[in-house]
Amino acid sequence: MARRSLILAGLLAAALVATATVVPMLVSARPAYEIPVHDGADGDSLDGAEGDAWNEAPSVGVPLSSADAAVPAANDTSVEEVRVASARTDERLYVRLSWADATRDTSTNDVREFADAVAVQVPANESERPPIAMGGTDNPVNVWYWNGLNSSQELLAGGPGTTTVMTSGELRTNATHSDDRWRVVFSRPLAGEDANRTAFSATEDVDAAVAVWNGSNMERSGQKATSEWYYLALGPGPKGPPYEAILWTVAGLAIVFTTLVTIEGVRRTRGE
Amino acid sequence: MSQSDDGQANDPAGDGTEVRLADGIDHQVAMVMDLNKCIGCQTCTIACKTNWTDGGGREYMYWNNVETKPGSGYPRDWEEMGGGWDEEGEERTPGELQDREDYGRPWDFNHEQVMYEGSDEPLRPMDQAGWGPNFDEDEGAGEYPNSYYFYLPRICNHCTHPSCVEACPRSALYKREEDGIVLVDQDRCRGYRYCVEGCPYRKVYYNAMKKTSEKCIFCYPRIEGEGPDGEVHAPSCAEDCPPQLRLVGYLDDEEGPIHKLVNEYEVAVRLHPEYRTEPNVYYIPPFAPPQHSESGESLNAERIPRDYLEELFGPDVNEALNTIDRERSRVERGEESEVMELLTTTDTEDQYRLEVFD
Numbered sequence: 043m044a045r046r047s048l049i050l051a052g053l054l055a056a057a058l059v060a061t062a063t064v065v066p067m068l069v070s071a072r073p074a075y076e077i078p079v080h081d082g083a084d085g086d087s088l089d090g091a092e093g094d095a096w097n098e099a100p101s102v103g104v105p106l107s108s109a110d111a112a113v114p115a116a117n118d119t120s121v122e123e124v125r126v127a128s129a130r131t132d133e134r135l136y137v138r139l140s141w142a143d144a145t146r147d148t149s150t151n152d153v154r155e156f157a158d159a160v161a162v163q164v165p166a167n168e169s170e171r172p173p174i175a176m177g178g179t180d181n182p183v184n185v186w187y188w189n190g191l192n193s194s195q196e197l198l199a200g201g202p203g204t205t206t207v208m209t210s211g212e213l214r215t216n217a218t219h220s221d222d223r224w225r226v227v228f229s230r231p232l233a234g235e236d237a238n239r240t241a242f243s244a245t246e247d248v249d250a251a252v253a254v255w256n257g258s259n260m261e262r263s264g265q266k267a268t269s270e271w272y273y274l275a276l277g278p279g280p281k282g283p284p285y286e287a288i289l290w291t292v293a294g295l296a297i298v299f300t301t302l303v304t305i306e307g308v309r310r311t312r313g314e
Numbered sequence: 315m316s317q318s319d320d321g322q323a324n325d326p327a328g329d330g331t332e333v334r335l336a337d338g339i340d341h342q343v344a345m346v347m348d349l350n351k352c353i354g355c356q357t358c359t360i361a362c363k364t365n366w367t368d369g370g371g372r373e374y375m376y377w378n379n380v381e382t383k384p385g386s387g388y389p390r391d392w393e394e395m396g397g398g399w400d401e402e403g404e405e406r407t408p409g410e411l412q413d414r415e416d417y418g419r420p421w422d423f424n425h426e427q428v429m430y431e432g433s434d435e436p437l438r439p440m441d442q443a444g445w446g447p448n449f450d451e452d453e454g455a456g457e458y459p460n461s462y463y464f465y466l467p468r469i470c471n472h473c474t475h476p477s478c479v480e481a482c483p484r485s486a487l488y489k490r491e492e493d494g495i496v497l498v499d500q501d502r503c504r505g506y507r508y509c510v511e512g513c514p515y516r517k518v519y520y521n522a523m524k525k526t527s528e529k530c531i532f533c534y535p536r537i538e539g540e541g542p543d544g545e546v547h548a549p550s551c552a553e554d555c556p557p558q559l560r561l562v563g564y565l566d567d568e569e570g571p572i573h574k575l576v577n578e579y580e581v582a583v584r585l586h587p588e589y590r591t592e593p594n595v596y597y598i599p600p601f602a603p604p605q606h607s608e609s610g611e612s613l614n615a616e617r618i619p620r621d622y623l624e625e626l627f628g629p630d631v632n633e634a635l636n637t638i639d640r641e642r643s644r645v646e647r648g649e650e651s652e653v654m655e656l657l658t659t660t661d662t663e664d665q666y667r668l669e670v671f672d
Contacts, residue, residue, distance in 0.1 A: 113483050113508065114408050150505065151522045152414045203484045205504075260411075263483050263506045 050305070054298045073286060075272045077102050077137075077250060080129040088129050088136045091218045091225040096138055101127035104269045106254060109175065111202060111264020119267040121254040124160075128274050130232065135242050135274070137162050137186075138227040139252060146219045147257030148190035156257040157190035160226050163251045164240045164274075166198065171249050174271060176202045184208075184240045186228045188215045190257060194228075198238050202264060208238065247273045333566045333577060334592070335494065336474045341670070342494035343532050344565035344572045345552065346582045347467055348598040348657060351559035354451070354465040356380055358551035358560075362469075365533070365550050371523025374417045377530040378551045379447060380467045384455040384622065387466075388447040389516055390416040398477050398514035398589030406477050409511040418446030455622075459608070462617045464600040466626075467559075469551060470517040470530035471585070471593030472496050478529075481512025486527075493564070493671075494594070495532045503527055514589040537671040548666040558660070563667030565594055570667040571656045572596070579653050580630065581637050587628040598638070598657065599623055599631050 072078065080099035087095035104126050108117040124141040139160050147158045165172050166182040176199040177183030185197040185205060196211035212235075217226040234241030242248060253268040255261040335342050362378035381387040389412045397409030421439035428437050454463025472489075476496050479487045486502035487509055489495070498509070498518070503526040509518040510527055518529045533549035535541060547553060552560035563570040565577075575582040575596070582596035602617040623631045641653040659665060 111483070113506075114511075150525060153417070153507065153510065153520050153522075154411045154413060205484075263504070263508070 054301060057294065057297055057301070059294070072102070075270070076275050077104075077126050077128050077272050078275050079135075080127070083129050083131065085131040085134060088131070088134075088138075088227065089214065089216055089229065091138065091140075091216045091227045092220075093227075095129065096127060096227075099127040099129045099138070101125045101138075101140070102272070104252060104272060106252075106267035106269055109253065109264055109266050109268040111175065111266075113264040115260070116265050118259065119261055119265065120256045120259045121267040124252055124254055124269070126252060126272070130242075130276070133231055134229045135232050135276075136227055136229040137250070137274075138225065139254075140223055140225040141254055142222055143219075143224050143256060144222045145256070145258040146190070146224075148192070150191060150257075154260070156255070156260050156262050158224060158257045159187065159189035159255040159262075160224070161185050161187045161253045162228055163253070165249055166238050166240055168240050168242070168246060168248045171271060173201070174251060174268070176200075176204065182238065184238070186213055186215075186230065188217060188226050188228065189255075192217065196230075210235075211239075242274075242276055245277055247275055247277045249273050333573070334474060335566060336489055338491060339489055339494045340492050341567070342474065342565040342594055343472055343537075344563060344576070344594040344596065345469070345549075346561040346572050346575050346596045346598065348559045348561075349464055349466065349600040350598060351557040352380065352465040352467055353557055354380055354382070355556060356448075357554050357556055358467055361550040361554035362530075366531070371521040372519070372528065373420055374414075375519040375521075375528065376447060377517070377519070378467065378469045380465050381448065382451050382454060382463050383466045383626065384463065385450045385453060387468075388417070390418075390445060392516040393514075393586070395511070395516065396514065397512050397516075398586075398591050399475065400590070401588075403475060403590035406480055406512065409514065411507060411511045412516065415445060418449070421446070456617070459606045459610070460617055462602055464602070464618070466585075466597075467551070468515065468517070468585070469549075469595060470496060470532070471515060471591065471595045472530075472532060474592035474594060475590065476513075477589075477591050478509035478513040478518050481508040482506075483508065487518075490534075493532075493534075493537075495534055496529070497531060497534075498527055498529055500524075500526050500528075514586065514591065515593075537668070539672075546668045546671050548662075548668065552666065553662075558662065558665060561656075561665045564670050567667055567670050570670070571664060572667075574652070575656055579637060579641075581634045581641075581653055581657075583627045583630045583634050585626060587630070597627065599627055599635055601635070601638070 078100050083095040087093035104124050106121055106124060108119045110116055121141050124139050127138045129136045143158060149155050150157050163183045163185050166184050170181055172178050172181035172183050179200045182198055182200040185199055187197055188194040194213055194215040196208045196213045197205040198208050199205040212231050214229045232242040249271045251269050251271050253266045255266050358378050359376055359380055367375045367377060376388060379388045395410050395412060396407055398407055400407055419442055421443050423437060424435060424440055427433035452463060454461055456462045472495055484502050486499045490497060505525040507520050510520050518527050521528050536547040536549060539546040548562040552562050561571050563572045565572055567573055582598055584593045584596060605613045605615040605617050607613055641651040644651045645654045
């Protein structure tokens with residue numbers, strides 16, 4: 043009897059450990075919201091939106107939805123997913139975005155013409171998470187913006203409608219459109235050159251969000267498809283929000299508890 | 315966000331005639347245009363164009379234009395493209411961006427062939443000459459012998475409740491504190507064009523070369539005396555007008571003719587008041603000869619239908635026309651009429667209250 047109990051306790055403990063550690067790895071190879079940062083690749087190759095080095099960097103499918111901003115037709119957006127990959131060298135951080143867009147909109151020469159565009163948003167202060175919609179007054183964001191006219195800008199924003207061009211930036215972009223897909227790579231020196239520029243280090247993950255505009259759908263300003271906050275996995279070790287592990291542990295405990303209650307119930311029914 | 319709700323109400327004349335100014339505005343520039351004097355010569359249009367829009371992506375823009383009414387106007391069918399506010403003046407109503415073709419494109423003429431290559435063809439546009447500003451000039455409406463039309467000069471109305479200002483998510487458009495002129499901050503503008511589609515009068519224009527929007531500036535360097543002669547001048551469109559149909563000044567200047575015509579006598583009315591933007595350009599509505607019979611006799615019937623004028627200027631146009639009629643009769647009887655004096659003066663010093671700008 044004591045032996046049976048011991049075996050049961052052992053099994054239950056094993057179930058708990060399995061649920062809390064093995065199952066998360068099985069159901070998700072990568073923590074939610076992580077954008078892995080590939081290390082040690084060749085910078086020259088990363089500079090090109092279709093550079094070979096990007097074959098080695100794992101990409102994440104990031105779902106997009108309308109930003110719900112206070113502009114007309116804010117909910118009429120057309121891009122639903124963007125694939126995001128990231129890489130770093132000793133000097134620079136690279137982010138590559140790729141999304142399906144059959145219409146290559148690269149002109150704003152007509153009153154009704156708008157260009158395709160994409161942006162990456164990171165907190166100016168990398169250790170704080172700003173409001174997702176263009177940051178806040180006390181918690182601004184850096185925005186790397188590229189559009190189909192092949193112009194790119196480094197912007198600072200502290201809330202909707204406040205984007206301001208940052209001068210003397212070293213943002214580089216490269217874009218291609220082939221097979222009905224845009225591929226755009228942004229890169230910037232890891233070091234933040236001044237107080238308002240995000241500094242990237244090897245010790246800390248940095249939040250990042252993305253936005254895509256489809257020009258032929260007259261998307262511009264707050265009429266855009268945006269992601270939630272993700273994070274660039276720059277820091278060491280396995281990641282994942284702490285609550286994920288907690289949730290799985292709770293699930294394991296729940297399994298053990300239900301099993302015990304069931305066993306006890308069966309035993310009582312049998313009158314043991 | 316409605317500025318009319320929290321706007322300031324002034325009563326400079328102290329006689330119950332209320333002047334509503336936008337919140338935070340010291341004065342409000344205004345014009346009165348007498349449509350009975352407009353001959354459609356487009357001198358105002360060209361004065362404006364040579365000053366402000368003769369190049370750099372502004373070729374298609376006419377910050378000042380003169381269109382024939384009834385007619386499609388410039389840009390084509392602008393009255394049907396939306397913008398402005400709802401009936402309560404609180405919610406903006408959505409507008410649409412006009413197609414580039416609706417503004418008209420510069421035409422290429424066969425100058426080369428005719429002038430240098432000996433072609434016998436008449437000088438004419440080579441192609442794309444299917445539409446342009448004033449393409450329907452002088453067409454008007456009605457049937458012979460009672461056809462009718464008049465000219466309508468239009469600039470930015472520098473509205474008290476401007477929907478273009480409200481439309482901009484970046485607050486790039488603003489009303490100048492000192493005189494209520496509506497301007498586009500070119501450094502803030504990112505070319506989204508919400509102002510272009512948000513203005514029901516279509517008086518904000520997208521500059522495809524600069525990638526920003528631009529508009530009438532009420533010739534503010536001229537009223538500030540920033541020109542080469544250092545003197546204060548009325549806006550070019552007013553000063554260069556051959557029949558001098560425009561009055562220029564502050565709406566809230568009780569000594570000025572604008573205040574009298576608009577607020578006291580109420581003979582100058584707004585274009586499309588139902589857009590609820592509260593324009594500060596006012597019009598003296600047009601009179602036309604009465605209708606004629608087939609045999610050419612004058613009939614006791616107005617040529618320009620009242621309901622058409624109401625469509626353009628709202629119900630207040632009726633009282634304005636009646637008042638002017640009454641005042642004309644007084645002059646005919648040899649009596650004095652301040653209204654008719656204000657409308658018939660040939661002294662530009664009376665027409666332009668330039669001293670208020672100093």
